[in-house]
Amino acid sequence: MAHGALLVAYALRAALSIAIIAITGGSPPSGNHSAPGPRALADSAPRPHQAPVYNWSAETQGIVLSSFFYGYGLTQALGGYGAGLLGGKLVLGSGLLLSSALTLLVPRAAELGVGVLVGLQGVIFPAQYTLWAKWAPPLERCSQLPIHLPPPALSSAASYPLRAPLSAGGVGCAWCLCWFLFVYEDPASHPWISAGEREYIVSSLAHQGSSHGRSLPLGAMAKSLPVWAIAIACFCTDWLFYMLLTSMPTFMSNVLHFDLRENGLLSSLPYIGNGLGHILAGLLADFLLARRVLGTAAVRKLFSALGMLLPSVFLVVVPYIGSSSTAAVVLLTLALTIISMTGAGININHIDIAPR
Known part of the structure; x- marks a missing residue:
């Protein structure tokens, strides 16, 4: 259920990345700062149902694509605090339902103006971690990562067919109904x-603290070097x-000149590699911890370092390979496959240092 929630969340998050290609006609943006409005389609291929096309500049498209993250960033802390106080099930389900409902309004919002296109999903990830801390035994957390909480994982690839705003929003609303019916806050409930399973999970988590109440150790958190290390990484x-x-998707369309159908297929390949990488990295990390080959700190540092350095090298190479679409897809796939190693590093380290 949690993996399905993330699949829907990524579909909602990336709906505009696909939709903006159709909204702007799939051509490179003009350099002017024109107001959003339908433009002529004399040089464009026929479009289904004569959908309107908007002459948004590069700056306008950037604002639209980044608008999601404004609301996403502002609601992170609120989501974490609310999940600790009210429970991850309620906070995650409510956030996903609201985000799905707002996504249904995206086509109408495009007609009303760029400023209406803003997203709200920041509560989902903190709520997932709150649930995860109550359900995942310590020596199984890395291998459960690609199933329970896949940051990029296979959900990005699987969500490509849902990335039209109307389909993503509709599926999201339906999924929220299943979430509230079948998900429970902890094993005891x-x-x-x-x-046997209830006793195994509860006993393995007996050493960690309970969720916070109304007060938080904000001063200690602000002065904690591990917290800052995780945050920066x-x-x-x-x-x-x-x-x-x-x-x-825009890079595939405007630089590599794939059509929209090829764009969706080829853009999914890096995320397939990322999902498989998360599974292998999680299994390897738990194996090293269970066999005591490396300690927790060493595993987190090693996987984080490799998962950040190697993908950066691959992406630096991309601008120098010319217009070779094959080489670009290979490098992007390698980058997102290896970055999955951070799933067994920094992406899980929050629970290591602060179980609450």
Whole structure:
């Protein structure tokens, strides 16, 4: 259920990345700052149902594509605090439902103006971590990552067919109904879990603290070097990943000159590699921890370093390969496959240092 929620969330998040190609006619943006309005289609191929095309400049398209992250960033802390206070199930389900409903309004919002296109999903990831801390035994967290909480994972690839705003929003609303019916906050409240499994999970998590109440140790958090290390590393990694998630379809269309159908298929290949990489990296990390080959700190540092350095090298090479679409897809796939190693590093390290 959590993986399905992330699939829907990524579909909602990237709906505009695909839709903006159709909204702007699939051609490179003009350099002017024209107001959004239908433009002539004399040099364009016939479009289904005569959908309107908007002459948005490069700057306007950038504002539209980045608008999601404004609301996303502002609601992160609110989502984490609310999930600790009210429970991850309620906060995640409510955030996903609201985001799905807003996505349904995207086509109408495009007619009303660029400023209406803003997203709200920041509560989803903190709520996922709150649930994960109550359900995942410590020695299984890395291998559960690609199933329960796949940051890029296969959900990005699988969500490409849903990336039209109307389909993504409709599926999201339907998924939220299933979420509220079948998901439970913790093993103790689940009516169908076996007694053995409940005892195994609860006993393995007995050493960690409970979720916070109304107060938070904000001062201690602000002075914690591990917190800052994770925050900076996550910023760098997420910058790379979300830049690709948001801009890759436009890059495929305007630079590599794929048509929209090829764009969706080829853009999914790096995320397939990313999902498989998350599975292998998680299994390897848990194996190293279970066999005591490396300690927790060493595993987190090694996987984070490799997962950040190698993809950066591959992306630096991309501008120098000319217009070779094959080489570009190969490098992007390698970059997003290897960056999945951070899933067993910084992306799980939050729970290591602060179980609450």
